[in-house]
Amino acid sequence: MGLEIKFIERELHPIMYIIVPLGAFSLAFLCGGVLMSWAGVNPISGYEAFISGAIGSPVKFADTLVRTTSFLLMGVGLAFALRARVFNIGAEGQYIMGAIVGTWVALLLQENLPPSITIIASLTMAMIIGGLWAGFAGYLKATLGINEVVLTVIMNWLAFKLLQWLLRGPLKNPLSEMWPMSPPIQAKIPVIISGTRLHLGFILAVLIAIGGYFLMFKTNYGFKLRVAGMNPDAAKYAGYDVRKIIISSMILSGSLAGLAGAIEVLAVYHFLYEGISIGLGYTSIIVALVGKLHPLAIIPSALMFGALYNGVVYLQSALGVSYTLSKAMEGMIYLFVLISEVFLKYKIRIIRR
Amino acid sequence: MEKPIVSMRNIVKRFPGVVANDHIDLDVFKGEVLALLGENGAGKTTLMNILYGLYRADKGEIYIDGKNVYFKSPKDAIAHGIGMVHQQFMLIDELSVVENIMLGLKEYGLVLDLKEAVKKINKLAREMGFKIDPWQKVWQLSAGEKQRVEILKAIFRNVKVLILDEPTSVLTPQETRELFKIIKKLIANNIAVIFISHKLHEVMEIADKIVVLRKGKVVGKLSREQATPQLLAKLMVGREVFLEITKRPKKPGHVVLEVKNLKALSDKGVLALKGISFKVRAGEIAGIAGVAGNGQKELAEVIYGLRKPLEGKIYLFGKDVTHKDIYERIRIGISLIPENRLGLGIVGEFSVAENLILERIDEQPFSLNIPLLSRLNIKKINDQMLLKYSRELIEKFSIVTPSPFAKAKTLSGGNIQRLILARELGRKPGFIIAEEPTAGLDVSATEYVRKLLLEMREQGYSILLISGDLSEVLSLSDKVMVMYEGEIVGAFRPEKVSLDDVGLMMTGVKRMPREVIEKIWD
Numbered sequence: 001m002g003l004e005i006k007f008i009e010r011e012l013h014p015i016m017y018i019i020v021p022l023g024a025f026s027l028a029f030l031c032g033g034v035l036m037s038w039a040g041v042n043p044i045s046g047y048e049a050f051i052s053g054a055i056g057s058p059v060k061f062a063d064t065l066v067r068t069t070s071f072l073l074m075g076v077g078l079a080f081a082l083r084a085r086v087f088n089i090g091a092e093g094q095y096i097m098g099a100i101v102g103t104w105v106a107l108l109l110q111e112n113l114p115p116s117i118t119i120i121a122s123l124t125m126a127m128i129i130g131g132l133w134a135g136f137a138g139y140l141k142a143t144l145g146i147n148e149v150v151l152t153v154i155m156n157w158l159a160f161k162l163l164q165w166l167l168r169g170p171l172k173n174p175l176s177e178m179w180p181m182s183p184p185i186q187a188k189i190p191v192i193i194s195g196t197r198l199h200l201g202f203i204l205a206v207l208i209a210i211g212g213y214f215l216m217f218k219t220n221y222g223f224k225l226r227v228a229g230m231n232p233d234a235a236k237y238a239g240y241d242v243r244k245i246i247i248s249s250m251i252l253s254g255s256l257a258g259l260a261g262a263i264e265v266l267a268v269y270h271f272l273y274e275g276i277s278i279g280l281g282y283t284s285i286i287v288a289l290v291g292k293l294h295p296l297a298i299i300p301s302a303l304m305f306g307a308l309y310n311g312v313v314y315l316q317s318a319l320g321v322s323y324t325l326s327k328a329m330e331g332m333i334y335l336f337v338l339i340s341e342v343f344l345k346y347k348i349r350i351i352r353r
Numbered sequence: 354m355e356k357p358i359v360s361m362r363n364i365v366k367r368f369p370g371v372v373a374n375d376h377i378d379l380d381v382f383k384g385e386v387l388a389l390l391g392e393n394g395a396g397k398t399t400l401m402n403i404l405y406g407l408y409r410a411d412k413g414e415i416y417i418d419g420k421n422v423y424f425k426s427p428k429d430a431i432a433h434g435i436g437m438v439h440q441q442f443m444l445i446d447e448l449s450v451v452e453n454i455m456l457g458l459k460e461y462g463l464v465l466d467l468k469e470a471v472k473k474i475n476k477l478a479r480e481m482g483f484k485i486d487p488w489q490k491v492w493q494l495s496a497g498e499k500q501r502v503e504i505l506k507a508i509f510r511n512v513k514v515l516i517l518d519e520p521t522s523v524l525t526p527q528e529t530r531e532l533f534k535i536i537k538k539l540i541a542n543n544i545a546v547i548f549i550s551h552k553l554h555e556v557m558e559i560a561d562k563i564v565v566l567r568k569g570k571v572v573g574k575l576s577r578e579q580a581t582p583q584l585l586a587k588l589m590v591g592r593e594v595f596l597e598i599t600k601r602p603k604k605p606g607h608v609v610l611e612v613k614n615l616k617a618l619s620d621k622g623v624l625a626l627k628g629i630s631f632k633v634r635a636g637e638i639a640g641i642a643g644v645a646g647n648g649q650k651e652l653a654e655v656i657y658g659l660r661k662p663l664e665g666k667i668y669l670f671g672k673d674v675t676h677k678d679i680y681e682r683i684r685i686g687i688s689l690i691p692e693n694r695l696g697l698g699i700v701g702e703f704s705v706a707e708n709l710i711l712e713r714i715d716e717q718p719f720s721l722n723i724p725l726l727s728r729l730n731i732k733k734i735n736d737q738m739l740l741k742y743s744r745e746l747i748e749k750f751s752i753v754t755p756s757p758f759a760k761a762k763t764l765s766g767g768n769i770q771r772l773i774l775a776r777e778l779g780r781k782p783g784f785i786i787a788e789e790p791t792a793g794l795d796v797s798a799t800e801y802v803r804k805l806l807l808e809m810r811e812q813g814y815s816i817l818l819i820s821g822d823l824s825e826v827l828s829l830s831d832k833v834m835v836m837y838e839g840e841i842v843g844a845f846r847p848e849k850v851s852l853d854d855v856g857l858m859m860t861g862v863k864r865m866p867r868e869v870i871e872k873i874w875d
């Protein structure tokens with residue numbers, strides 16, 4: 001006699017889409033508080049540190065916006081794939097590929113070309129590579145029906161292995177003995193408020209989110225993409241090329257993730273290293289979902305997760321909370337939000353045979 | 354005098370732009386069939402949804418067994434013995450029959466014991482006089498079987514009042530007869546049945562009492578003895594309706610569609626088309642008669658391009674389209690009015706206006722070029738044009754909707770069909786496949802669609818009509834083919850055939866010689 005869990009789709013009042021995630025956040029913070037006091041940290045001062053880390057000063061807020069930038073770019077891209085019902089788990093790998101190629105192109109060109117051209121070339125190539133990397137997975141799904149979730153997860157691992165290898169070989173900085181990292185990049189994306197790290201990439205990301213909104217809701221392409229995701233049979237019936245939609249949504253999604261990776265290198269770190277992405281691509285999936293796959297709603301969602309991310313980092317450094325504990329708290333928030341998403345969408349029943 | 358089991362008093366329900374129920378009173382008695390009649394959008398489903406607890410009335414009361422009740426959700430209604438089988442089935446395709454029946458049963462909680470349930474289901478089905486395999490997945494069932502599952506589901510919950518919302522619009526005549534037997538068993542068990550249908554002869558056959566709604570108001574309450582089809586039609590529509598149609602003789606033109614030796618598999622992987630060949634000419638309605646499930650659906654899908662043929666050729670306006678995709682076929686001039694309206698025909702979350710240009714979104718003037726991006730076929734949607742065009746179609750096809758922006762899924766069943774008709778005929782395709790075009794439409798809309806099809810025939814369009822309604826096929830078509838088990842077993846001019854012969858062909862008893870069929874194909 002086996003047990004089986006079934007998910008049944010349901011519809012809820014729109015207000016629930018705001019209440020439930022907020023509830024999930026509150027619950028997560030409550031549990032986080034318990035976790036902190038258990039670890040011997042006063043939860044009140046913990047959360048004070050958390051808030052001040054996220055938005056406590058102009059510089060910190062600027063840092064939050066820097067983090068927002070990558071979430072926003074990847075979140076908007078993912079919105080397209082997810083709306084087309086392609087479950088792209090591969091933003092992480094596409095981001096890494098973008099960072100690698102962006103770095104490489106910048107290193108090649110910066111000697112002989114002005115920074116502006118180097119930057120543009122580097123970002124463009126990063127987008128192309130990210131797009132191809134994701135588009136390949138989309139192509140295999142559309143033509144051979146290969147499961148995109150498995151495929152993109154494998155490709156994430158592949159991208160990370162490639163990064164590790166390159167940093168110890170072709171992209172190695174000969175001067176750095178201890179850490180595997182690339183040589184420094186001189187072509188830097190300009191900062192827009194001096195004294196902070198807030199760079200032009202943030203403006204670009206917001207513009208792209210607005211453009212994404214236009215593409216998704218005001219063009220024939222977005223129209224067809226949404227039909228294909230909501231009712232694939234109707235899309236076929238109406239004569240849409242559903243394969244093309246699947247592939248192009250992946251290309252779009254991957255190119256924005258690739259762009260985010262290159263921007264991170266050229267604007268924030270100015271070199272490539274192994275920790276360039278520590279799960280940002282995975283978090284972006286949650287960013288996109290909380291933003292209800294709407295490019296404009298993803299702006300506040302990315303901001304919220306940017307603040308969360310930096311708050312946790314600061315909590316760790318300010319109060320000496322262990323890395324594991326702070327990561328556990330972050331993970332818990334994601335978990336609560338994701339679970340609440342599932343409950344929003346589905347009724348769950350256990351069935352015994 | 355006996356007291357009603359259900360009384361609805363003064364029910365009012367407003368939706369943005371419409372009063373769906375306007376002070377309605379309704380009494381239902383035990384062991385009786387009450388038929389609810391009315392045009393598309395008259396408010397029948399809304400009233401029943403209120404009784405079933407899906408919607409809350411803006412005003413009015415419901416009494417069950419004389420007690421005033423207040424339903425917050427279907428759970429409350431079910432607890433009071435109200436059951437409902439919706440116009441669109443609410444079953445979950447991937448689950449088995451027993452799982453579907455058990456789901457949502459509160460007393461069974463989170464963990465279900467299916468073996469026990471299966472025993473009970475088999476016993477109930479035996480009592481009702483039909484067979485069903487509780488372990489079968491719902492997607493494998495025919496429409497009639499799905500309906501039985503829905504009915505079982507209601508009986509399982511001990512209904513006292515069972516609402517059937519247009520149960521026969523998806524059934525073959527045989528299945529309808531089976532359903533009527535079940536209904537008779539139900540009323541013999543003192544259950545009250547509320548029966549909604551647009552088919553007047555069905556209402557005359559099964560109903561004890563008839564209530565007619567028009568534009569949200571009750572406009573007539575009669576017993577079966579008082580009713581005639583003409584009277585009912587007049588009450589519903591508010592004017593005389595001509596249930597007979599006249600077709601002028603017409604000489605067919607050049608060949609528009611030709612299929613040669615088509616073979617194709619069904620979803621279940623069996624050969625559903627076993628070598629079909631025929632021609633349809635301009636200005637001609639070619640009807641396909643047959644019991645549903647004999648390959649008609651697959652034939653329509655293959656011609657339209659939704660299903661790949663194993664073998665054979667399809668020519669549309671002289672072009673070989675066998676390997677062309679739907680996009681190209683649409684541009685050559687084909688359209689399909691699908692039987693599966695909610696699944697294929699509309700995108701429920703999209704507005705009426707958006708649904709009306711589903712296939713034309715790439716075309717000028719609905720999309721405008723953007724510099725550079727147009728090369729990638731990315732264009733800006735022209736909202737004004739979209740609105741203008743959709744307003745025209747809404748007007749021309751009398752689609753009842755509060756506005757072009759309303760979500761398509763909020764339309765009444767018949768108006769969803771009008772939406773699809775408006776879209777498919779509005780773009781003036783040369784060749785039209787009409788699958789069950791009048792199922793679920795009220796008398797005047799049915800009259801309207803039949804006239805429209807004849808008008809299109811007059812104008813030289815060519816139509817392949819697939820319908821389980823034999824009288825519809827015979828009255829509209831210039832030539833009729835009968836399909837049985839994936840083959841054409843008979844072909845004739847409708848005026849030159851006896852109904853008995855058609856019946857024998859539809860059940861596979863009689864078969865016409867090949868040469869005779871081939872002569873009519875042409």
Ligand SMILES: Nc1ncnc2c1ncn2[C@@H]1O[C@H](COP(=O)(O)OP(=O)(O)OP(=O)(O)O)[C@@H](O)[C@H]1O
Nearest residue numbers: 368373393394395396397398399763764765766767
């Ligand atoms: N959820 C809803 N939101 C907005 N309007 C609705 C909704 N449900 C029904 N309506 C409107 O209420 C009116 C009555 O609809 P209803 O579905 O009750 O008609 P009906 O009599 O069942 O018609 P049909 O024979 O076509 O099924 C229609 O104008 C419909 O558009």
Ligand SMILES: [Mg+2]
Nearest residue numbers: 398440765766
């Ligand atoms: Mg209805």
